[in-house]
Amino acid sequence: MVMINGTEPPTKTARGAKGVVLLIACALVIVPFLAVISTSLADQQQITEAGGYVLFPSHPSFDAYQAIFRGGVVTRATIVSILLTVVGCGLSIVVVVSMAYSLSRPGSWGQRPLLFLVLFTMLFSAGIIPNYLLIKELGLIDSYWALLLPGLTSAFQIIIVRAFFLEVPGEILDAAKIDGANEFQILVRVMLPLSKAVVAVVGLFSAVGYWNAYFNAILYINSPEKWPLQLVLRTYVVDNTSIGVDIPGEVVPPQQSLQMAILVVSLVPICLVYPFLQRHFAKGIVLGAVKG
Numbered sequence: 001m002v003m004i005n006g007t008e009p010p011t012k013t014a015r016g017a018k019g020v021v022l023l024i025a026c027a028l029v030i031v032p033f034l035a036v037i038s039t040s041l042a043d044q045q046q047i048t049e050a051g052g053y054v055l056f057p058s059h060p061s062f063d064a065y066q067a068i069f070r071g072g073v074v075t076r077a078t079i080v081s082i083l084l085t086v087v088g089c090g091l092s093i094v095v096v097v098s099m100a101y102s103l104s105r106p107g108s109w110g111q112r113p114l115l116f117l118v119l120f121t122m123l124f125s126a127g128i129i130p131n132y133l134l135i136k137e138l139g140l141i142d143s144y145w146a147l148l149l150p151g152l153t154s155a156f157q158i159i160i161v162r163a164f165f166l167e168v169p170g171e172i173l174d175a176a177k178i179d180g181a182n183e184f185q186i187l188v189r190v191m192l193p194l195s196k197a198v199v200a201v202v203g204l205f206s207a208v209g210y211w212n213a214y215f216n217a218i219l220y221i222n223s224p225e226k227w228p229l230q231l232v233l234r235t236y237v238v239d240n241t242s243i244g245v246d247i248p249g250e251v252v253p254p255q256q257s258l259q260m261a262i263l264v265v266s267l268v269p270i271c272l273v274y275p276f277l278q279r280h281f282a283k284g285i286v287l288g289a290v291k292g
Contacts, residue, residue: 031055033267040064040260047256064253064261073224073232074262080144081229082269085210088148092206093199095153100161101187122155128219135220146220147228151209157202164198165191204274211270233262 010018035053041060042050068074102108103115126134131150140146168191176186192199214230221227227235236259253261 036260036263036267040257040264042254042257044254044257047254052256061253064257065265067253068258068261068265074229074265076225077227077229077232078265080226081211081266084144084147084228085207085269088151088210089203089206091148092152092157092210093202096157096161096202096206097187097192097195097199099153100158101165101183101191103158104162104165105183118155118158122159132219141220142222142226143220144226147210147213147216150216151206151213154205157205161195161198161202164195168194207273208270211266229262229266233266236262 035055038054038057038060039047039052041062041064042054042057043059043061043063046054046057046059099114099118103111103118105111135141135146135150140149172190173186176190181189212230214228214234217226217228217231221231
């Protein structure tokens, strides 16, 4: 038996056991997704025979998806969620990168007090009632800004990006200053091209946060037409509220198929975006965690 780095290679039994554990873990992740997608494609008879969730529909149909998008509620909520995610993600990157850069530059005005405040927010938060009163006093109730501003930044993201900026050699910044670049030009033309990985991490965190957020909408949004998709999903799935679809002359799909279809619609965008950013994720976290 060949020794590798002073240790014996795993036996066939150990490799087989690891493979079985890996298959079980994959099944625990894949089967629920498969059940959700399959149920959204099933009819009432198949759902009844399967006891609620269908794994392999015999006659898959997209009637549930056609129904929810014809109804208008899900279509409008999807557009709201997409706009909130895109705008919120862009604003979050601007705010986080700008603040992290200012906190990473020695001699910046109020650097230490501001850094202390950022770290303080990681340990203590105001709570739901003070936040609601603040939003109310700002006149943002029933406004999309009430969904954008509270999640605009986080101390964790600022610390990660600041740590990365501290790792950039000072000679590069000095060279840029000698060439006549100001702080804004250094940030845009020097720091940002070097920090694509960590910016991708911030964008991923922000996009997932805005897309999955529903609690702020419960607190601050009173008009149903302004609901994001996740609040519609919660209302229809968790609260088991009936989905109002009006399809004259056609058979309305079963309620559970409609609910699962909304769930699939809410999952697809993140599932499509994440693979493109995943390769930057580990690199950005590691680079941002080297120095504090």
